[in-house]
Amino acid sequence: MDAKMLEGKVAVITGASYGMGQTMAELFAEEGASVVLTARGREKLNQVVEGIRARGGQAIGVVADVCSTEDTKKVMEKTLETFGDLDILINNAGIGEQKMIDETEDEWMKYVMDTNLGGPMRYIREALKIFMPKNEGVIINISSVNGTRPFCGATYTSTKGALNTLTKNVAMRLVNTNIRCNAVAPGATVTPAHLANRAGEQPGGAKMLEYSGHYVYFPGPECDPMDQAYACLYLASKMGKAVRGQVLQVCNGAFL
Numbered sequence: 001m002d003a004k005m006l007e008g009k010v011a012v013i014t015g016a017s018y019g020m021g022q023t024m025a026e027l028f029a030e031e032g033a034s035v036v037l038t039a040r041g042r043e044k045l046n047q048v049v050e051g052i053r054a055r056g057g058q059a060i061g062v063v064a065d066v067c068s069t070e071d072t073k074k075v076m077e078k079t080l081e082t083f084g085d086l087d088i089l090i091n092n093a094g095i096g097e098q099k100m101i102d103e104t105e106d107e108w109m110k111y112v113m114d115t116n117l118g119g120p121m122r123y124i125r126e127a128l129k130i131f132m133p134k135n136e137g138v139i140i141n142i143s144s145v146n147g148t149r150p151f152c153g154a155t156y157t158s159t160k161g162a163l164n165t166l167t168k169n170v171a172m173r174l175v176n177t178n179i180r181c182n183a184v185a186p187g188a189t190v191t192p193a194h195l196a197n198r199a200g201e202q203p204g205g206a207k208m209l210e211y212s213g214h215y216v217y218f219p220g221p222e223c224d225p226m227d228q229a230y231a232c233l234y235l236a237s238k239m240g241k242a243v244r245g246q247v248l249q250v251c252n253g254a255f256l
Helices: 021-029 041-052 069-083 106-134 155-171 192-198 207-215 225-236
Strands: 010-013 032-039 058-063 090-091 138-143 181-188 247-250
Touching: 010 021, 010 069, 021 032, 021 041, 021 058, 021 090, 021 225, 032 041, 032 069, 041 058, 058 069, 069 106, 090 106, 090 225, 106 138, 106 155, 106 181, 106 192, 138 155, 138 225, 155 181, 225 247
Parallel strands: 010 032, 010 090, 032 058, 090 138, 138 181, 181 247
Antiparallel strands: none
8 A cells, every 4th residue: 555645644625615726625635634624605615525525535625715714723633622622724715806906996905905915815824833843834825827927807907916025925934943834836727716707707807917918928738626636645645855945837838
């Protein structure tokens, strides 16, 4: 029997009821981790948890909104109550959008910023309360190629650029510790969110691409969610033990 790369580890993965988050949770469970999945909707979350358990994995689901400090604390409390520890945090939950700056309302801007940037900040802050006393832990932020090639909505791209900066800032804060913080920046990855974006069905439609399309090259093939999950597994396992403050872009070379 092959050794599992995350045997005995406990991971919290936000936004794990579908897409990349679901795939990450399933892979991490297969590699021996006990996984805590969060999402705002209970039904789909429960289905993913049940699927992991049916394959012999250890998993629980916690309904939570990353915009809520109380929900964030609840996730950490439930993690410790159920599995006794936390070793890995993946900040995957986020909102994709295509609203141009001249069509971005204040409330929408605040909502996307609070989800895509505020959420990871809350979870990192709370996770460090567990990581720092034991001087061990892994933080992985799910960014986007938009963090450096800002072709989607104004607020979305700004939050991903900020998330890249936050990743480096947290890594600096954790220098001389055994806690490491990195990010994965997916390119076009076949998920429900990406398919909606490609069809012009995300907030803002496809107008922004009339402008940003001049600066973006979309060769195939698109990435699979497992490509992003494997990148996270690398960073979460001992293979990534010397990697800190990096943004690992996984895009099939489409955004070099």
